[in-house]
Amino acid sequence: MVIGASGSGKTTFCLYLAGYFCRQGKRVAWIDADPGQSFIGPPAAFSLGLYSSAAELLKSKPPLIMGFIGNVSPVGHLLEAVTCVQKIYNKALELGPDLVLINTCGLVNGGAARELVYHQIDMLAPRYVIAIERKNEVEHLVSPHAHRAGLLIHRLPVSPDARVSTSEARKAAREQRFKEYFRGADFQDISLSDVGVHGPGLGTGERLGFRDINQLSKILSSIVVHAELSADRLFVITDGDYSEEEQYTARERYGVREISVITRSELDYLLIGLNDDRNLCLGLGIIRDIDLKELTMRVITPLNDVSAVRNIALGSLRVNPAGKELGQW
Numbered sequence: 001m002v003i004g005a006s007g008s009g010k011t012t013f014c015l016y017l018a019g020y021f022c023r024q025g026k027r028v029a030w031i032d033a034d035p036g037q038s039f040i041g042p043p044a045a046f047s048l049g050l051y052s053s054a055a056e057l058l059k060s061k062p063p064l065i066m067g068f069i070g071n072v073s074p075v076g077h078l079l080e081a082v083t084c085v086q087k088i089y090n091k092a093l094e095l096g097p098d099l100v101l102i103n104t105c106g107l108v109n110g111g112a113a114r115e116l117v118y119h120q121i122d123m124l125a126p127r128y129v130i131a132i133e134r135k136n137e138v139e140h141l142v143s144p145h146a147h148r149a150g151l152l153i154h155r156l157p158v159s160p161d162a163r164v165s166t167s168e169a170r171k172a173a174r175e176q177r178f179k180e181y182f183r184g185a186d187f188q189d190i191s192l193s194d195v196g197v198h199g200p201g202l203g204t205g206e207r208l209g210f211r212d213i214n215q216l217s218k219i220l221s222s223i224v225v226h227a228e229l230s231a232d233r234l235f236v237i238t239d240g241d242y243s244e245e246e247q248y249t250a251r252e253r254y255g256v257r258e259i260s261v262i263t264r265s266e267l268d269y270l271l272i273g274l275n276d277d278r279n280l281c282l283g284l285g286i287i288r289d290i291d292l293k294e295l296t297m298r299v300i301t302p303l304n305d306v307s308a309v310r311n312i313a314l315g316s317l318r319v320n321p322a323g324k325e326l327g328q329w
């Protein structure tokens with residue numbers, strides 16, 4: 001497992017190591033656990049590649065499997081970042097590789113980085129952690145594991161030739177990868193009765209009727225188009241703005257702990273994971289419409305058969321099929 005700050009040379013080192021092993025006739029499973037500057041699959045997902053020749057490393061091969069993270073940074077999606085890397089690792093082992101290489105993202109500072117790396121190392125129990133650092137940028141991430149059985153921590157200095165790119169350049173690189181991923185994508189309709197949904201609440205509660213919709217519209221000073229009530233949460237979709245202060249009134253009225261309100265425009269262009277029955281990601285999608293009467297979701301996706309989709313995970317980034325990031329919700 002390779003860790004280091006942005007631009008420290010993690011991907012370059014992984015390429016070097018994978019190439020070295022391939023030239024020895026070994027098979028290398030590469031887990032791309034960087035949802036930002038991804039190397040194998042599209043951004044916002046982790047992916048797995050299997051390589052047996054150095055030449056293959058430079059060709060862009062479609063990932064063998066993917067796990068949907070939901071955003072181009074793991075912040076806000078730490079559980080996905082830990083569970084996906086473990087699920088992909090389990091799949092990688094089934095392929096019987098000689099080496100499993102895990103490339104991580106450049107998030108090294110702050111509580112989220114500490115939690116993420118701590119738990120990823122804990123779950124995966126790697127034999128080697130390669131810490132690439134200029135000075136001591138990742139010491140706080142490896143020191144909690146200093147006494148872990150079976151773990152060897154190698155510290156490598158950052159190459160003097162390594163270049164840190166600007167956040168604009170990183171965004172442009174992500175947008176280019178999204179664009180390539182969605183090239184040739186088409187519309188698909190998915191019936192929400194065929195899938196489970198993981199997100200702010202859609203499909204998790206009892207659908208409220210006309211009378212409640214009217215009442216909620218009044219309380220929230222908005223046009224409520226859909227509402228669901230579950231034991232812990234009221235989930236509401238509005239058409240246009242709503243009164244944020246009155247959310248609490250609505251929550252009290254229905255006697256639930258939480259309320260989650262999302263506008264139709266926040267759902268439009270939302271990036272989603274189209275996942276299979278094991279919740280591995282078959283492909284990314286972009287929401288373009290939710291027909292709340294028929295309970296169908298119209299998405300843009302390069303997947304040309306969505307019949308195996310059993311779970312939809314809503315991300316937190318909006319992106320268009322030309323790759324442009326439209327912001328978070």
Ligand SMILES: Nc1ncnc2c1ncn2[C@@H]1O[C@H](COP(=O)(O)OP(=O)(O)OP(=O)(O)O)[C@@H](O)[C@H]1O
Nearest residue numbers: 005006007008009010011012037106159161162163
């Ligand atoms: N050992 C090296 N020799 C020459 N150039 C290097 C070396 N390591 C990194 N670079 C260059 O520095 C830049 C950043 O390297 P790389 O993309 O491997 O870093 P990274 O840690 O994966 O960054 P990110 O967190 O953005 O994914 C690249 O342009 C790469 O070619």
Ligand SMILES: [Mg+2]
Nearest residue numbers: 010011034037
């Ligand atoms: Mg990288």
